[in-house]
Amino acid sequence: MSKPIGIGLAGFGTVGAGVYKNLQRNGALLEQRIGRTFEVKKIAVRDLSKARDVQAPASLFTSNPDEILGDPSIQIVVELMGGIDLPLAFVKKAIAAGKIVVTGNKALLAEHGNEIFELAREKRVPVLYEAAVAGGIPIIKSVREAFVGNRFEAIHGILNGTSNYILSRMTGEGLDFAPVLAEAQKLGYAEADPALDINGWDAAHKAIILASLAYGFWIDPKDVLVEGIEKVTAADIRFAEELGYRIKLIASIKADESGAIEVRVVPTLIPKSHVLASVNGVFNAVAVKGDVVGEALFYGRGAGQDPTSSSVLGDLAEAAAFLESPRQSVGFTAHSLYGRSKPIDDTISKYYLRLGVEDRPGVLAQIAGTLAKADIGILSVIQPEGLVDGSVPLILTLHDAPFGPMKKTAQELASLPCVKGTPLLLHMETFQ
Numbered sequence: 001m002s003k004p005i006g007i008g009l010a011g012f013g014t015v016g017a018g019v020y021k022n023l024q025r026n027g028a029l030l031e032q033r034i035g036r037t038f039e040v041k042k043i044a045v046r047d048l049s050k051a052r053d054v055q056a057p058a059s060l061f062t063s064n065p066d067e068i069l070g071d072p073s074i075q076i077v078v079e080l081m082g083g084i085d086l087p088l089a090f091v092k093k094a095i096a097a098g099k100i101v102v103t104g105n106k107a108l109l110a111e112h113g114n115e116i117f118e119l120a121r122e123k124r125v126p127v128l129y130e131a132a133v134a135g136g137i138p139i140i141k142s143v144r145e146a147f148v149g150n151r152f153e154a155i156h157g158i159l160n161g162t163s164n165y166i167l168s169r170m171t172g173e174g175l176d177f178a179p180v181l182a183e184a185q186k187l188g189y190a191e192a193d194p195a196l197d198i199n200g201w202d203a204a205h206k207a208i209i210l211a212s213l214a215y216g217f218w219i220d221p222k223d224v225l226v227e228g229i230e231k232v233t234a235a236d237i238r239f240a241e242e243l244g245y246r247i248k249l250i251a252s253i254k255a256d257e258s259g260a261i262e263v264r265v266v267p268t269l270i271p272k273s274h275v276l277a278s279v280n281g282v283f284n285a286v287a288v289k290g291d292v293v294g295e296a297l298f299y300g301r302g303a304g305q306d307p308t309s310s311s312v313l314g315d316l317a318e319a320a321a322f323l324e325s326p327r328q329s330v331g332f333t334a335h336s337l338y339g340r341s342k343p344i345d346d347t348i349s350k351y352y353l354r355l356g357v358e359d360r361p362g363v364l365a366q367i368a369g370t371l372a373k374a375d376i377g378i379l380s381v382i383q384p385e386g387l388v389d390g391s392v393p394l395i396l397t398l399h400d401a402p403f404g405p406m407k408k409t410a411q412e413l414a415s416l417p418c419v420k421g422t423p424l425l426l427h428m429e430t431f432q
């Protein structure tokens with residue numbers, strides 16, 4: 001019988017402790033399936049005195065992650081500490097030492113994927129990261145392996161459970177953002193500091209990883225349009241509903257005919273009939289469109305101890321297979337099929353525009369004139385009953401237009417004397 005494969009766990013929080021617990025639970029099953037066993041040799045944490053829900057022998061714990069790197073019996077390091085600077089240094093040292101890396105750290109890969117995978121390629125060390133995108137959904141393996149024979153036309157996803165929970169509650173109960181966020185925090189669905197979930201950046205980190213993998217080059221976060229859900233009101237959700245749409249925080253990844261890639265994560269109106277419109281609560285979903293496979297849909301839990309551990313266990317099995325028979329590249333392969341991000345201002349979309357206006361004749365003509373001057377066509381106009389922020393709401397949906405001119409025109413409209421308050425501009429996605 002071959003010796004157990006030595007693992008070092010850097011981090012024993014929600015996910016790290018879950019990996020330990022589930023290795024105990026399903027270690028024998030893994031052995032039956034892959035013919036190898038795993039043994040956790042060291043666990044690095046910040047606070048050695050902390051009480052823990054999942055128990056492990058005290059002798060395994062250290063407060064110095066470098067002890068994992070110095071242990072020759074450890075072949076796989078699992079980085080689940082969170083943050084960026086420490087994990088970056090840790091992962092680079094692990095690769096340099098020839099240890100396989102498994103990580104769930106999306107912020108680290110979105111910011112430093114280029115540098116990490118350059119080093120990994122040079123040293124021929126796998127870096128695996130299924131847990132970094134959509135928790136328990138095996139979307140990385142699918143994009144990297146199952147769909148390797150496809151060109152990706154588009155990937156759309158709901159990649160943040162907290163914001164999806166908040167928007168679902170707002171939609172279901174007609175509530176505004178602030179009270180739903182407060183309740184989500186009370187129930188533990190939102191962190192005490194929910195900034196990255198709410199402002200779109202958690203989902204954007206995942207979108208950057210997916211897009212980079214699908215198109216073969218690391219997308220610069222500066223080229224990604226990211227907007228949060230905090231500006232969406234209960235009234236907007238109601239108006240969208242009247243138009244036949246639902247508002248979701250959608251990660252949208254697309255290639256145009258010239259091969260330029262656009263990535264955006266913004267609150268988006270999507271048709272109520274589209275399958276992503278029915279993804280509610282803390283669930284995540286990813287819809288992939290490949291030129292060979294057509295449409296494929298993935299749905300599941302995008303975070304949490306057990307779903308995320310499931311992805312880490314899958315990566316451990318892949319690492320074990322690599323140890324049996326090393327291959328040239330595992331994790332991420334840069335390729336030259338695509339390689340250019342589309343400037344945000346050139347990306348084309350339909351839009352929802354909410355204006356607060358004076359209730360008098362001639363207002364619509366003035367607004368239509370400003371849009372016509374910018375060559376932006378109107379798809380529909382509704383003027384719902386009631387006031388929003390003290391003025392009469394006017395809702396326009398607008399034909400395809402580049403984002404730069406659209407943004408500028410929305411600012412021009414805001415400065416018209418007949419327009420009150422700040423307009424709300426949202427993207428619309430019809431999936432055509």
Ligand SMILES: NC(=O)c1ccc[n+]([C@@H]2O[C@H](COP(=O)([O-])OP(=O)(O)OC[C@H]3O[C@@H](n4cnc5c(N)ncnc54)[C@H](OP(=O)(O)O)[C@@H]3O)[C@@H](O)[C@H]2O)c1
Nearest residue numbers: 011012013014015044045046047080081082104105303304
């Ligand atoms: N939670 C999820 O559902 C989820 C889902 C997908 C991906 N992820 C990613 O997985 C990673 C871990 O998330 P988590 O929720 O498990 O985080 P967490 O609960 O905050 O756990 C972090 C762990 O790392 C340890 N740690 C932090 N800084 C350290 C340091 N300087 N030296 C040694 N140990 C240190 C902490 O030690 P103490 O225990 O002593 O504080 C803790 O055990 C993050 O990158 C996150 O984005 C999480």
